[in-house]
Amino acid sequence: MSDKNYELKRNSIGPMQLVCFVIAAAGPLAATVGASPAAFSFGNGLGVPAVYAFVGLMYLIFSIGFMAMSKHVKSAGAFYSYVALGLGNASGMGAAFVAVVTYTTVQCAIYGLFGLMLEEMLSGPLGVQVSWWVYSLGALFLVHLCGSRNIDFNAKLLLVLMAGEVASLLLFDLVALVSADGHAEVVREVFSADNIFSPGLGITIIFAVTCFLGFEATAIYAEEVRNPEVNVPKATYISVIVIALVYTLSTASLVLGYGVNEVVDAAKNAPASFVFDINTAYVGEFSTRVMSVLLVTSLFAALLSFHNALVRYYHALAKAGVLPKKFAEVNPVHQIPTNAGALQSITALLLVGGFAALQQDPFAVLYSWMSTISTIGLLFVQLLVMVAVICYFLRNAHQVSIRRGLLAPGLAALCLLACLVLVIANLDLLSGSESWVAYSFPVLIAISWLAGYQLAKSGVRLGEQEVGV
Numbered sequence: 001m002s003d004k005n006y007e008l009k010r011n012s013i014g015p016m017q018l019v020c021f022v023i024a025a026a027g028p029l030a031a032t033v034g035a036s037p038a039a040f041s042f043g044n045g046l047g048v049p050a051v052y053a054f055v056g057l058m059y060l061i062f063s064i065g066f067m068a069m070s071k072h073v074k075s076a077g078a079f080y081s082y083v084a085l086g087l088g089n090a091s092g093m094g095a096a097f098v099a100v101v102t103y104t105t106v107q108c109a110i111y112g113l114f115g116l117m118l119e120e121m122l123s124g125p126l127g128v129q130v131s132w133w134v135y136s137l138g139a140l141f142l143v144h145l146c147g148s149r150n151i152d153f154n155a156k157l158l159l160v161l162m163a164g165e166v167a168s169l170l171l172f173d174l175v176a177l178v179s180a181d182g183h184a185e186v187v188r189e190v191f192s193a194d195n196i197f198s199p200g201l202g203i204t205i206i207f208a209v210t211c212f213l214g215f216e217a218t219a220i221y222a223e224e225v226r227n228p229e230v231n232v233p234k235a236t237y238i239s240v241i242v243i244a245l246v247y248t249l250s251t252a253s254l255v256l257g258y259g260v261n262e263v264v265d266a267a268k269n270a271p272a273s274f275v276f277d278i279n280t281a282y283v284g285e286f287s288t289r290v291m292s293v294l295l296v297t298s299l300f301a302a303l304l305s306f307h308n309a310l311v312r313y314y315h316a317l318a319k320a321g322v323l324p325k326k327f328a329e330v331n332p333v334h335q336i337p338t339n340a341g342a343l344q345s346i347t348a349l350l351l352v353g354g355f356a357a358l359q360q361d362p363f364a365v366l367y368s369w370m371s372t373i374s375t376i377g378l379l380f381v382q383l384l385v386m387v388a389v390i391c392y393f394l395r396n397a398h399q400v401s402i403r404r405g406l407l408a409p410g411l412a413a414l415c416l417l418a419c420l421v422l423v424i425a426n427l428d429l430l431s432g433s434e435s436w437v438a439y440s441f442p443v444l445i446a447i448s449w450l451a452g453y454q455l456a457k458s459g460v461r462l463g464e465q466e467v468g469v
Helices: 015-026 028-042 045-070 079-087 089-123 132-147 151-179 183-190 201-210 228-258 263-269 274-282 285-319 338-357 362-395 402-425 427-431 441-457
Strands: none
Touching (some): 015 228, 015 285, 028 045, 028 263, 028 285, 045 079, 045 201, 045 228, 045 362, 079 089, 089 285, 089 362, 089 441, 132 285, 132 338, 132 362, 201 362, 201 402, 228 263, 338 362, 362 441, 402 427
16 A cells, blocks of 8 residues: 555645635633633632733744744644653653543534533524534534545634634624723723632632643644645644633623623623623624534634544554554545544444433533633643753754743743643532542543554554654
C-alpha cells in the first residue's frame, strides 16, 4: 500500500478555518448560557468577567511557549507530540492516551446536553415526547456523516454555525452597551480587587478554563493547513484572543444588563433562563427564540469539532503503530481517515448508549461526570506540554529566547498547576456528586497516562513522522 494512502489532504484549509474549529469547540453561546449562571452564583460574582480575561491571558502566555516549539513538531497528534519531543516517547504516549480520554469524555458530555436541550425545547411548545437519548444518537449520526466529508466541508459548516452563535451573543452585548446605564460603575466593580479575589474565585477559574477546551486544534490540523509555520501560530493567537474577548465582553454585558446589585441574585434565582431573560429584555423575544435554536447548533458545532479532533488523534496513533494500521488509511475521495471516524463514532455510541441503557440522568450524571473528567485531563496534558517545552528548550537554548522558551511556559505551568489543584479540590461541586465515583476521576486520568507510558516502555514508539525536529 502506498504511503499516500495514509496522508491527509495537505494545503486544504487556511488560518480562519482553523480558528473556526477552535471557536466551535469552545461553544461560546452554549458556554455562556450554561456556565455563566453557575460562575456568578457559586463563583466570585461581579469579578467573573475579569477572571475570563485573566484565563485568556494565561492561555496567551501558554501559546507563546506552545508556538515556539511548534516549528519542531509536525504532527496531527498535537499535544502528545510536544510532550514526546520534550519529555520522551513514554511520556508522550501517556499524554496521547489522556488526550483521547479527554476529548472522548467531553464529546459524550455534550451529546448528553444536546439531547436534553432538544427534549426540553420540543416537548414544551410542540408536545413532542421523545427521550433525550434519541436526539443524542441522531446528532451522533449527523456528526459522523459530516465528519466523513472532506475537511474543507467541515470547516465551512463550522464557520456558518459559529458565526450564528457569536453574532447572537455580540448582538446582545452591543444592545446592552448602548442601552444600559452605569458603564463606569460596572467597569469599577468588575475589575475591583475585592470582587476578583472574593470567595469563589477558584470556581470561576474552573468554569473559565473549560471554555478554552479544544484550542489545541490549531496544531492538530497542522498537516492539512496551508503554510503551517505561519498559519498555525496566527490561528492560535487569534483563537485565544477571540474566545477571551467574547466571554469577557458577554459576561460584562450581563452585569451591565442586570445591574451590579442584581446580577448575582438573578443568576441564582433563574439559572436556566438567566441569559435568555436579559436578552429578551434588551433585544426582544424573537431574538431569544433564535438564540435558543442557535444554542442547539452551538452544541452540534462543538460535537463536530471534537469528532474531527479525535479522528486525527486516532489517525496519528495508527500511523505510529499504536492502533491497527487500518485506522490510518485515508479515503481517496475526501482524504480523511474514515476508519478512524467510524472508531470514534462507535466509541461515542457505546458510551452514550450505555448511560441511556442504565437510565442515567443526561445532565446530573452524563454531562457533569464526563465534563469533569475532561477538565482534569485537559489541564493535566496542558501542564505536561508546558513542562515539555521548558525541558526541550533547556536542551536547545540556542533555538529560542529565554522569554519564549522558559519564562512564558514556566509562568503558564504554574497557573495550570494551580487550576488543576482547584479542580481536584472542588470535584464534588463540578461533578455534582460526593460519591467515590467522582473522587476516582483523577485516578482515571492517572491510569490513562500510565497505560500509555507502559505501552511505550514495552517497545511501541511514536513514528519519526509524528515527532521530528
